Amino acid sequence: MLKRHAAFFSLLHSIADIVIIAVAWLGVYYVRFYLGFFSSPKGMPGFENHLLLTIPVVCICYLGCLWTGLYKPKRVQTMFVRLLDVLKAGILGGLMVLAFFYYLQNPPYSRKLLILFAITLFCGLVLSHLFTTAVIRHFRKKGYNLRYYAVIGAGKNGQQLVNDIEQMGWLGLKCSCFVDNNPDYIGRTLVGIPVYGPIDRLTELIKTKGIDEVYLALSGNEAHKAYPFLETLQYAGVTIRIIPDWGHLVATSDATVVTIGSQVLFSASDSPLDGGNIVAKEAFDRMVSLILLIMLAVPMFIIAVLIKLTSKGPVFYKQTRVGMDQKEFEIMKFRTMTIEADKENQSQWTRPGDPRRTRIGAWLRKTSLDEIPQLINVTKGQMSLVGPRPEQPEFVKQFSEEYKKYMLRHKIKAGMTGWAQIHGFRGDTSLKKRLQYDLYYIRNWSFWMDLWILLRTPWEIIKGKNAY
Secondary structure, three states: OHHHHHHHHHHHHHHHHHHHHHHHHHHHHHHHHHOOOOOOOOOOOOHHHHHHOHHHHHHHHHHHHHHOOOOOOOOOOOHHHHHHHHHHHHHHHHHHHHHHHHOOOOOOOOHHHHHHHHHHHHHHHHHHHHHHHHHHHHHHHOOOOOEEEEEEOOOHHHHHHHHHHHOOHHHOEEEEEEEOOOOOOOOOEEOOEEEEOOHHHHHHHHHHHOOOEEEEOOOHHHHHHHHHHHHHHHHOOOEEEEOOOOOOOOOOOOOEEEEEOOEEEEEOOOOOOOOHHHHHHHHHHHHHHHHHHHHOHHHHHHHHHHHHHHOOOOOEEEEEEEOHHHOEEEEEEEOOEOHHHHHHOOOOOOOOOOOOEOHHHHHHHHHOHHHOOHHHHHHOOOOEEEOOOOEOHHHHHHHHHHOHHHHHHHHOOOEEEOOOHHHOOOOOOOHHHHHHHHHHHHHOOOHHHHHHHHHHHHHHHHHOOOOO
């Protein structure tokens, strides 16, 4: 039944794409020659010939979609990855059509129509797959096209896995049972799922419950006891998925798979910023910070004058902070404290109504304007616009002793604002909460997440929560 469902939905995708390709091909003829956007110095080719070319064009583009694996069942694939596959299919299909017309003896069209078709084809395929995927996910939420799985291991990891999958109803995955050797679990119902055992009953349960996939959520010796049964199921065509046993390690990014010879290695602590990601973030940071420095040059000059007129000492305040890879750098701020306070209390957070602040310093801290000079740190590559806030070396040493995961914050560049800050955790607030938010940001980093944090930051500044 499951294979029939998969075949049906693949057919649905295929029919939708064939229709989209044909409509795109016929539509560009009208746009090219009837809307008046483009000139036609060689005249307008007959529509009959264009209509006849629909069949080879559709076949070529559909072949490109097949070659890119666009119709293979990918239930757990994210929408972003699916759109990347659509992009590949659109580019390949467009190039194949261009090649087809290039080798014709008398090509009837200019490159304008063919490029217009390639763009229209991609947009059409995106709409097609967004629509069909939305329909499929809707029916899965309603209980159709389900895929049933069993979890070996009814402990904490197994229960968490089931809870995570249940929150993603669009996957269409439903847990039939837990399977475990532990007599304390057998016969019970955990998170609404019955527990059977021992594990050697697994083959029997697969047949009686119609299970399609098996997830191994055990580790150590218990996991090794299950491998002989998993091997038998794998040969029988059952999908096997294994939760890696990281021990006490913490995954700071998506696990990276590295193949060395015949060995498959997993990395759980690579920086999420590598390759093109780090280049894009670095370029964005430096470009935006430079633009902001130019735009804020006049306000910065006014603030500098106010600082000099209201208190003795330099305009800027520099302090050693710990950044990416635990490298120290000097962070820049507008000076908000008296000179004496800065000398006496270099490793102390400010408090509400802190008497060490200057007259203009209290206002600068409340509005976070004292942070503006950090744009210079960003342009120099020492900081990012978004990331975990950098701390002083003394605090880093103290916090790393209290929380083992604290040093993971230094896998990426420190930022002027961050995920913790837009949720109100700044200054002298819960260190544990800030660490949780920082690690969440590191694990789930994306360019769009950075943009969202930057958009949210002005509102948090206006609220002025914990800014003193």
